[in-house]
Amino acid sequence: MTDTVLDRLLRYVVIDTQSDPASSAQPSTEKQKDLGRLLEEELLALGLKDAHLDEHGNVYATIPANVDKPVPVICFCSHMDTAPDFTGTNVKPQIVKNYQGGDIQLTGDPSRIIRVADHPELNNQIGNDIVTTDGTTLLGADDKAGVAEIMTAAQTILADPSIKHGTIRILFTTDEEIGRGADKVDLKKLGAQFGYTLDGSTVGEIENETFSADGVVIEISGVAMHPGFAKDRMENAIKVAAAIIDRLPKDIAPETTEGRQGFVHPVEVTGAMDSAKLTFIIRDFTEDGLKDKETLLREIADAVMKDYPRSSMTFTVKQQYRNMKVVLDRHPEVVDNLMEAVRRAGLTPKASSIRGGTDGSRLSFMGLPCPNIYTGGHAYHSPLEWVSVQDMEVSVRTIIELVKVWEERA
Incomplete structure (x- = not known):
């Protein structure tokens, strides 16, 4: 499998995985398992023999260590559901190649325009490839960009034995957008000491604090x-x-x-x-x-x-939920190692606070200290959602550098 992070994103976003706050089931919508089953198949195809979808729709897998010395087990986590705020049915992703600046008018609903004035991060995307919707749905880069980045990093790590690493756990959850992403996660089965959610936005920004x-x-x-x-x-x-x-x-x-x-x-x-x-x-x-x-x-x-x-x-x-910084401050190596990985990926790391929550909040207080890593996505929960392909590639590099840092410092 030689899929790029873009190949994966385009494959995942067309699968409708919207969660439903009115449902008491877990997952709240069965259609979330459609993506879960695909990810299970892809993880098995990568050679991760324990990859499986559980009855709650969560996907687990393990990348075995390729070193003999003890290294803390770390987990990378993203959620598969999309927000109930705007429809995620019949997503038609569009690619603006070699973006040269200016507002982006969406083709399916020309009244919807991604304006530079409202999205100043576009000023940092000149020459990059921008993925949007056609304006009639959300994109689902929140958090399928994170899923695609974890999957692409896993593919790269498995294909290159020169990348030294300890045991790595992979976790994809359901129902994060309605506040239930960690409800049915089995931390004992996961077996990780520390974790990282891939659910942030602007590259370089590390989120180590929530409301x-x-x-x-x-x-x-x-x-x-x-x-x-x-x-x-x-x-x-x-x-x-x-x-x-x-x-x-x-x-x-x-x-x-x-x-x-x-x-x-x-x-x-x-x-x-x-x-x-x-x-x-x-x-x-x-x-x-x-x-x-x-x-x-x-x-x-x-x-x-x-x-x-x-x-x-x-x-x-x-x-x-509670501010995850309370837990992360007890384990400074989790953020310190991430800061170093961001620098190695060619960026200047910036710690920031989320005016909201994330699976990492709940997981941290459940016993898995878990800051949040950028995915490159923007304007989440809206039809103006967009993500930069090159920024997604930076996120993939950050994951790879992070597993190397943990191995070196063990």
Whole structure:
């Protein structure tokens, strides 16, 4: 097999693997296994005899060590599902070869344009080949670029015995986009000491920190009444919910924050006169910041409820994930080795924070310290998604250099 990273990407993105947050199954959609079965076949064809797809749709495989000395077992992980935000059905990838600058108009929907003003990273892509969609679907480079890069690196490592390495585990997960990517991962079977997700963006950027995240659900029981006889009696649960949202500070919303600023974000409102439900996500890089925002939301809700004395409210907090930097700081060699690999791949490494989450967050707290490596993809979760072929090749080189660094420093 001599497939390039582009060959693999084009093969993978046309397989619809969109996950479904409304489903309680794992994987949430059976179609994710379509890609899993293909990857299992390709891994077996590369000679990885233990490659297999499990009942939850996760794919496992092992590249055996080619040295005798003990080297920590490391894992490379990417997710197979695509986001529910925009359709991933009938993807038609387009290639802009030898990009010479300027906006990119998408052929399937000419109203969709990848503008340099909105995507300044395009200024660093002159002469490169850019993969986009036709504008009617997302591309799925999140995270099939990562899958393609891991597969291509595996092919290269297996074909070149001069690349010295310890045991390498490969893991492809389902349902990352709906927050369940690590739910059914068997870390004992995986048997790795450290891991790396390939799920980042701009080349050179290493993500060693994520938001900490909680969900909050506020359920309101109002007082329903025929509107003709409602004076001084009705307490409309819809209005209670609206009052809570109206009192949220505008400076702690996603649309007004950046960098290391957290936020309180209502994501769903349902209701009728007698009852209403508000669903929030709370994000911050520190535990104290997270708790402060939850306390503020609770105080707002309690204050609103005082205006509706015959109504009642429940306020439920559910932990979602935590900042992986807490774990990674206990194992500095994981990021240090990655920094060296990035330098060897010809880039200047830059540690950055994710204003979101990744499988690496959950895996880190499950016992697999796991920072995030760039894939070269941009504008994820949208029909304007794009990825540079040359940047994908850099990601492949980074994986190869990383396994060499681990072997040398063991």
